[in-house]
Amino acid sequence: xxxxxxxxxxxxxxxxxxxxxxxxxxxxxxxxxxxxxxxxxxxxxxxxxxxxxxxxxxxxxxxxxxxxxxxxxxxxxxxxxxxxxxxxxxxxxxxxxxxxxxxxxxxxxxxxxxxxxxxxxxxxxxxxxxxxxxxxxxxxxxxxxxxxxxxxxxxxxxxxxxxxxxxxxxxxxxxxxxxxxxxxxxxxxxxxxxxxxxxxxxxxxxxxxxxxxxxxxxxxxxxxxxxxxxxxxxxxxxxxxxxxxxxxxxxxxxxxxxxxxxxxxxxxxxxxxxxxxxxxxxxxxxxxxxxxxxxxxxxxxxxxxxxxxxxxxxxxxxxxxxxxxxxxxxxxxxxxxxxxxxxxxxxxxxxxxxxxxxxxxxxxxxxxxxxxxxxxxxxxxxxxxxxxxxxxxxxxxxxxx
Ligand SMILES: [Zn+2]
Numbered sequence: 185x186x187x188x189x190x191x192x193x194x195x196x197x198x199x200x201x202x203x204x205x206x207x208x209x210x211x212x213x214x215x216x217x218x219x220x221x222x223x224x225x226x227x228x229x230x231x232x233x234x235x236x237x238x239x240x241x242x243x244x245x246x247x248x249x250x251x252x253x254x255x256x257x258x259x260x261x262x263x264x265x266x267x268x269x270x271x272x273x274x275x276x277x278x279x280x281x282x283x284x285x286x287x288x289x290x291x292x293x294x295x296x297x298x299x300x301x302x303x304x305x306x307x308x309x310x311x312x313x314x315x316x317x318x319x320x321x322x323x324x325x326x327x328x329x330x331x332x333x334x335x336x337x338x339x340x341x342x343x344x345x346x347x348x349x350x351x352x353x354x355x356x357x358x359x360x361x362x363x364x365x366x367x368x369x370x371x372x373x374x375x376x377x378x379x380x381x382x383x384x385x386x387x388x389x390x391x392x393x394x395x396x397x398x399x400x401x402x403x404x405x406x407x408x409x410x411x412x413x414x415x416x417x418x419x420x421x422x423x424x425x426x427x428x429x430x431x432x433x434x435x436x437x438x439x440x441x442x443x444x445x446x447x448x449x450x451x452x453x454x455x456x457x458x459x460x461x462x463x464x465x466x467x468x469x470x471x472x473x474x475x476x477x478x479x480x481x482x483x484x485x486x487x488x489x490x491x492x493x494x495x496x497x498x499x500x501x502x503x504x505x506x507x508x509x510x511x512x513x514x515x516x517x518x519x520x521x522x523x524x525x526x527x528x529x530x531x532x533x534x535x536x537x538x539x540x541x542x543x544x545x546x547x548x549x550x551x552x553x554x555x556x557x558x559x560x561x562x563x564x565x566x567x568x569x570x571x572x573x574x575x576x577x578x579x580x581x582x583x584x585x
Contacts (some may be wrong), residue, residue, distance in 0.1 A: 190570025206282035213273035218443040224270040232541035253574040271530040279536035288544045300343030302495035304388040308503045311368035312338045326526030337371045342502035346546035349539040355375045380408045385537040391503040399460035416483040427467045448473040451493045
């Protein structure tokens with residue numbers, strides 16, 4: 185087997201993203217453990233690269249000894265109970281550093297040098313529930329109407345690939361009494377501040393939902409030096425209702441045909457001042473007609489005063505893609521909504537590992553394999569095939585060398 189994609193991926197993780205280095209620093213709170221943290225976490229990370237959907241699936245991979253060729257002969261491998269115990273107490277700050285390192289390394293390797301949309305590096309935030317249960321709960325659960333859950337926000341790049349998760353944050357139990365929107369906005373504010381701290385000037389623009397169409401969010405981002413695009417829906421801000429009315433009376437600024445899958449897009453724009461915001465803003469309305477004669481519209485508020493309307497359209501549509509493809513992909517393909525292990529530390533650790541796996545896979549597909557493979561399903565199939573060959577053909581095992 186000339187092209188073992190599993191070996192290629194391992195080498196890529198090791199040589200380009202120095203995963204072994206990050207793993208070697210990890211510790212956990214198990215008492216005199218038989219298996220070392222880096223070994224346990226490496227296996228779990230590889231399992232997420234293989235898109236396991238439950239701990240049960242991992243249990244069978246371990247039972248079948250699928251990972252034995254990755255370690256020198258005679259090395260005993262942990263079983264599922266050890267993995268679960270480790271995840272419950274592993275140092276999540278160390279795991280977050282590995283996630284951060286994947287992004288900073290990509291940044292250094294000039295992955296984002298041309299931006300992701302119209303020359304700008306654009307990221308989107310998606311607030312989501314990570315896990316929920318009506319039966320079980322843990323000390324870090326949020327509780328609402330008898331439902332126990334963990335929720336938070338994820339920020340990832342949008343536009344040109346690779347799509348990379350830049351970071352995530354969880355809602356804390358002391359935020360439980362806030363409304364859903366307030367709680368999510370709080371998390372998003374923390375998240376974007378940490379993104380700025382971790383990656384400096386990497387993100388030029390952040391795209392977010394209507395719940396952030398207010399002075400609190402816009403001022404927060406402007407203070408961080410990041411431009412804002414937010415959706416403007418039904419809103420209790422007086423000035424926004426006013427500007428909508430004014431814009432409705434105008435003629436379209438531009439109309440384009442047959443672009444981005446719509447038959448006709450009319451674009452209306454107005455300059456806009458929002459209460460408690462010093463920064464000049466723009467209000468833009470896109471009315472899209474589909475080929476079946478159905479209409480839809482998107483309205484946005486943005487601090488990007490000079491950016492072309494086409495580019496703004498791509499940005500707000502990219503935000504939809506995060507729900508329709510990227511994030512959904514993580515939810516359905518990586519089992520983000522599955523409660524792998526209901527424990528605060530384990531949830532944080534698993535989220536880190538899912539995002540590290542996803543970033544490396546995105547970079548591997550776009551930079552190393554240059555998008556030869558259309559679907560992730562296909563590459564996962566090839567990875568399993570590679571792992572299988574490793575198991576039975578000793579000469580491909582490089583860890584014994
Ligand atoms: Zn919980």
